[in-house]
Amino acid sequence: MKIIESISLTPQPIRGGYTDQVLRVDLSAPTISTSPLSPEYKNKYTGGRGYALKLIWDETSENTHYDSPENLLIMASGPLGNEPRFPGSGKFIVGTISPLTDTFVDSNVGGYFAPLLKSAGFDALAISGISQKDVVLIIDSEQRQIKIVEAPVFDDLIDSGALSYGEALLKHFNNGKLAENIAAVSTGVGALNTRYGILNSLFYDKRRKRIRSKQAGRGGTGTVMRHKGLRAVIVRSGTNKVSENNPFDENGVKRAGASLKKVVSQVDPKQLRLGDWGTPVLIEYMDKYHILPVNNYQYGQHPDAKAIFAEVFLNRYFSRKLPDGCFKGCNLACAKGAEDVTLKYGPKAGMRVGIDGPEYETAAAVTCMGIFDPQFIMEYNWYCDEYGLDTISMGVTASFLMECFQRGYLSKDDVGYELTWGDVECADRLLHETAFGKGFGKICSQGVRRAKQWIAEQYSRKTGVPQEEVNAELSKFAMETKGLEFSMYISKESLAQQGGYGFALKGPQHDEAWLIFIDQVHNEIPTFKMKAEALKWFPLIRTWFNAVGLCKLPWIDVRHPEAANTDNPAQNRPTLEYYVRYLNATTGSSKTLEDVLHDSERLHLLQKLINLRHGRGTRSDDQIPLRAMGPVFFNEYEARSDYYDKWLTNQLGDQKIPDDPEARHALILKLRQEAYDRLCDEVYEAKGYTKNAIPLLEVVDKFDLLDNQALRLLAVFGVQERQLSN
Numbered sequence: 027m028k029i030i031e032s033i034s035l036t037p038q039p040i041r042g043g044y045t046d047q048v049l050r051v052d053l054s055a056p057t058i059s060t061s062p063l064s065p066e067y068k069n070k071y072t073g074g075r076g077y078a079l080k081l082i083w084d085e086t087s088e089n090t091h092y093d094s095p096e097n098l099l100i101m102a103s104g105p106l107g108n109e110p111r112f113p114g115s116g117k118f119i120v121g122t123i124s125p126l127t128d129t130f131v132d133s134n135v136g137g138y139f140a141p142l143l144k145s146a147g148f149d150a151l152a153i154s155g156i157s158q159k160d161v162v163l164i165i166d167s168e169q170r171q172i173k174i175v176e177a178p179v180f181d182d183l184i185d186s187g188a189l190s191y192g193e194a195l196l197k198h199f200n201n202g203k204l205a206e207n208i209a210a211v212s213t214g215v216g217a218l219n220t221r222y223g224i225l226n227s228l229f230y231d232k233r234r235k236r237i238r239s240k241q242a243g244r245g246g247t248g249t250v251m252r253h254k255g256l257r258a259v260i261v262r263s264g265t266n267k268v269s270e271n272n273p274f275d276e277n278g279v280k281r282a283g284a285s286l287k288k289v290v291s292q293v294d295p296k297q298l299r300l301g302d303w304g305t306p307v308l309i310e311y312m313d314k315y316h317i318l319p320v321n322n323y324q325y326g327q328h329p330d331a332k333a334i335f336a337e338v339f340l341n342r343y344f345s346r347k348l349p350d351g352c353f354k355g356c357n358l359a360c361a362k363g364a365e366d367v368t369l370k371y372g373p374k375a376g377m378r379v380g381i382d383g384p385e386y387e388t389a390a391a392v393t394c395m396g397i398f399d400p401q402f403i404m405e406y407n408w409y410c411d412e413y414g415l416d417t418i419s420m421g422v423t424a425s426f427l428m429e430c431f432q433r434g435y436l437s438k439d440d441v442g443y444e445l446t447w448g449d450v451e452c453a454d455r456l457l458h459e460t461a462f463g464k465g466f467g468k469i470c471s472q473g474v475r476r477a478k479q480w481i482a483e484q485y486s487r488k489t490g491v492p493q494e495e496v497n498a499e500l501s502k503f504a505m506e507t508k509g510l511e512f513s514m515y516i517s518k519e520s521l522a523q524q525g526g527y528g529f530a531l532k533g534p535q536h537d538e539a540w541l542i543f544i545d546q547v548h549n550e551i552p553t554f555k556m557k558a559e560a561l562k563w564f565p566l567i568r569t570w571f572n573a574v575g576l577c578k579l580p581w582i583d584v585r586h587p588e589a590a591n592t593d594n595p596a597q598n599r600p601t602l603e604y605y606v607r608y609l610n611a612t613t614g615s616s617k618t619l620e621d622v623l624h625d626s627e628r629l630h631l632l633q634k635l636i637n638l639r640h641g642r643g644t645r646s647d648d649q650i651p652l653r654a655m656g657p658v659f660f661n662e663y664e665a666r667s668d669y670y671d672k673w674l675t676n677q678l679g680d681q682k683i684p685d686d687p688e689a690r691h692a693l694i695l696k697l698r699q700e701a702y703d704r705l706c707d708e709v710y711e712a713k714g715y716t717k718n719a720i721p722l723l724e725v726v727d728k729f730d731l732l733d734n735q736a737l738r739l740l741a742v743f744g745v746q747e748r749q750l751s752n
């Protein structure tokens with residue numbers, strides 16, 4: 027591989043989970059450099075998401091867009107990644123300015139990449155600039171070198187269907203041999219042709235004897251990578267041994283990890299059974315509680331859903347005897363995979379492939395198109411990964427287009443064919459057209475928000491209906507907020523989840539507040555006040571997981587038996603105690619859970635400031651489509667009219683519900699909108715924001731974030747310095 031730029035590498039030792047060094051690559055120049063991070067940096071910004079936020083805040087501006095040279099693509103783990111003795115510790119964050127939301131987005135992903143990067147001496151990798159030709163970055167601690175090389179071309183291999191680019195590259199890099207101490211991130215052609223490209227984290231699974239992949243799926247991180255001309259990053263380093271993190275208290279780490287592993291192994295088989303079934307186990311729950319998206323979130327349940335319940339994937343596809351963790355030592359091991367699946371659809375039909383997945387989200391992205399075919403779900407999963415497409419944004423955009431077709435906003439003339447619910451051939455065609463930027467796929471590739479604008483323009487031009495009117499109508503069922511497509515939970519009957527989606531800083535992705543289970547399924551936060559409190563507390567603890575390099579599932583999906591005896595069982599504090607012990611044992615700190623939440627609040631606020639800077643931070647940006655709040659069209663009300671009438675009766679108390687079903691439907695929507703509005707007020711107050719969702723000056727000051735940029739920004743929104751002196 028032809029070297030364009032290189033420097034020598036002397037790995038910094040890890041101490042207490044940190045190397046205190048960031049690797050910087052400017053692809054425009056091109057240059058490679060390393061820079062030390064001060065102790066203040068880790069004390070204030072923790073790692074992972076915190077580092078990505080701070081770098082973006084300092085080094086980009088309101089004029090930075092996803093394709094601006096100064097946009098940064100940051101990959102950062104935290105101090106608690108890289109530890110096989112503690113479950114779920116291989117995660118890292120990919121953060122950048124998003125092509126969908128035009129503000130900060132990050133995505134959490136597993137695999138061996140970040141632990142190997144840490145072993146090579148780096149807490150974070152920050153890539154800026156744009157290369158004129160496609161390149162690969164190689165971080166090689168074995169050869170003591172970091173280099174930018176011209177990206178090799180493997181078109182013949184890929185065209186013949188033998189390998190994806192990332193796999194071909196990994197083989198090429200190590201003379202045909204795959205090894206656990208070499209990992210990569212890369213993406214595919216779809217990332218270049220859409221706004222929702224993903225980044226695949228590739229690692230060698232020696233028991234399956236193949237490359238596996240996990241995805242940084244949300245917000246278009248892969249799109250940014252391809253626009254930078256970066257085909258892949260390879261890292262070769264140590265082998266993620268126990269003790270490599272060099273914790274301050276070895277025994278403390280061991281004990282905390284053993285405690286969590288014990289709870290996982292004893293409790294998961296009696297609760298969700300993620301270890302056996304993987305996240306597809308959620309399909310049955312979601313269908314039962316009317317939460318599974320069907321036909322663009324119109325319905326939450328379908329009689330055919332049983333065709334895709336978890337046992338179908340388990341019996342037909344998953345390999346029971348093979349390991350499923352996405353990093354060493356995770357005994358929850360929910361990352362399922364299938365071997366030797368013969369593809370039936372698309373350009374690679376007939377090929378036998380290994381498939382990593384499906385996760386619940388991917389399966390539900392397919393039901394969102396009205397399809398309940400397990401084989402198509404497997405293939406949709408595989409093609410999206412290969413193309414580098416977010417399964418969620420792809421599925422939600424396709425579903426939105428199908429509903430536009432159903433309601434007459436699109437015709438066969440616009441699309442070239444019929445977009446029909448449940449039609450595998452049509453969904454398959456749209457998927458491949460989107461990945462390659464061909465035909466109507468060009469519209470689908472832009473995501474829901476931009477597709478909506480295009481349709482409104484076209485429809486208005488053809489019919490003479492004012493564009494604003496069309497836009498308003500489409501907005502009722504265009505499932506995006508801040509520009510990001512909703513993840514796969516119907517929030518109509520969960521006010522808490524409506525807030526979880528609306529207030530989520532990156533847009534409606536559940537990793538900030540997945541409250542639907544505790545709200546709608548378990549009814550653990552029944553009052554308005556409890557919902558508002560949950561909407562402050564959960565985003566903070568979840569932010570912490572993204573800052574330290576940990577997976578949330580062993581905490582949130584495995585309820586400690588003793589949690590039932592606490593004030594707030596849903597917070598699962600007995601398990602969180604293990605996490606705090608693990609943190610202190612690793613870093614040498616003596617923090618409490620409250621300290622951890624305080625640290626997270628700083629990061630949450632910093633993200634809020636970035637959103638304000640990029641025009642995505644006010645109350646209007648937290649608004650969600652009407653469909654996320656209730657049965658927006660009459661057919662949705664009719665499908666569950668008994669339920670909705672009962673709900674209305676409860677709401678009205680002594681008052682009689684209207685006789686006319688249409689009036690009942692309209693009243694439900696009105697009450698839902700009022701409740702959401704009230705929720706905004708309460709949550710903003712709890713967070714220390716104005717009614718327009720702007721943080722108060724003293725709140726920003728309390729977290730030591732009031733630099734000149736923040737002062738100027740808050741002044742623009744009418745939050746002035748005098749507030750501080752008052």
Ligand code: SF4
Nearest residue numbers: 114351352356360577
């Ligand atoms: S719980 Fe699942 S997603 Fe999380 S680290 Fe373990 S295998 Fe990976």
